[in-house]
Amino acid sequence: MLSVHAVRRLRDFVLDVTLSVRCGETLVLVGENGAGKSTVLNLISGLLPPDRGEITLGERTLFSSGERIDVPAEHRSIGHLFQSYALFPHMTVSENVAFGLRCRKVTRPEVAFTVAKQLAAMHLSDLADVNVGRLSGGQRQRVALARALVLDPELLLLDEPLAAVDMRAQAAMRKELRDRIRNAGIPCIVVTHNLRDALELGDRLCLLEEGRVAADGTPEEVLGMRENGFIASFAGR
């Protein structure tokens, strides 16, 4: 269970969000560009500190302005996928997937074994020694996901997970992604601009407007709010 209350002064407005995601639940975050969606992910994963607030994940407090707790990003065990995937360009596929394990005190044979298993599960074994610069959008997405999932994260944050994937491959990738998230059994937040993502990945839909939660409910409930301009155009597509 993730629960977030975070306030941070941004350039144009004050971001002030309160939300919670249960284990095995996927929350889809939608909103205009610049509404603060990616910022929310960065606040949760520890790349950006909130001005004040409290973030807890399971039993752990990750951030608390009251108790002066701020767990550094590297100790939060959160899988954070960036929109561009941010695969390390100077490493091969398997080196990318092994990166997080190598940062922990895992022995070399164990790293090799775990990485090989993860690559096989993600259908990436054939690409193990390929430099990531040669991959397609869909392959990159799978490598980024493998790199995060191999560490058994306690929370998954996905920023536009399918935006860089070929249109034709998107449906299959979306289904695969949904299965992976379900199997992981952890809270998950997906930021997206895509209605299909929202409908197929999300258990709950949350609309962000200028840094505030404007609506939070099941996809049907939120998408039913046709009086809202963003929802009208989002669901109308």
Place this chain on the structure above:
Amino acid sequence: MDSTRFRQEREVLRHGGRVRSGVAPLTLLIAVLLALFLLFVTLPVASLFLRISLEAFLRSLAEPVVLDALSLSLVTATVSTAIVVLFGTPLALVNARRDYPGRALVDTLTDLPIVLPPAVAGIALLMAFGRRGVVGQYLDVFGISIAFTTVAVVLAQVFVASPFYIRQARASFEAVDRLYEDAARTLGASPATVALRITIPLAWSGLVSGAILSFARALGEFGATIMFAGNFQGRTQTMPLAIYTTMQGDLDAAISLAIILVVISFAVIAAVKVVTRRRI
């Protein structure tokens, strides 16, 4: 010239040629300027090779003054480059990534040796580390004297060559997308691991070319060295100093040393080109 250009334009118009009016004389002018400039740069360098026979060159290579200068230069320039890289890399990384009060001042200070005349650097180092210098007087109490030793050669080289590395390193670090560092942190990498496994490898070609340039500058250092370290064969007489000294007696030795430096300079340019081309 204007009238010829005009006539050419008319010619072009009359023959219905492509619209290249006035380009030919301009191209000619640029070609002449370029040729003159290239001649101006290459002729002196070529003259070095033309003024000495191969036998004389090989003979002077065996002379102690040449050998001493060559080995001293290579050793000191290597040591000072290592020192510059060791101190300059963290400084460049911090200045590229962290904002702190006084960062602009630090940047200006690290750039200072580039604009400072070497003679000024030499006397400044002497005033700091000389026997009666600001720091030197205390070192002297412990029997440590730096001025006019090989250590002084290294210090002078570090002083003048450090900006070449630090500037390049900082620019290369700034060119690394922060997203990779962020991704590495969420995967559990400590700041040190991020620097060693992500930022430095991604900035690698820039760091290497910066170090090469810094090495070249250290190798050519003359003014600060002769003032702060003196001109003692085998101890502080680096190649440029040896050229200056031997020129007054044994011109062949001076030319041989110069040729070696020319070859090294070309190697430096080639190395920088090769390293910077292989960007990741």
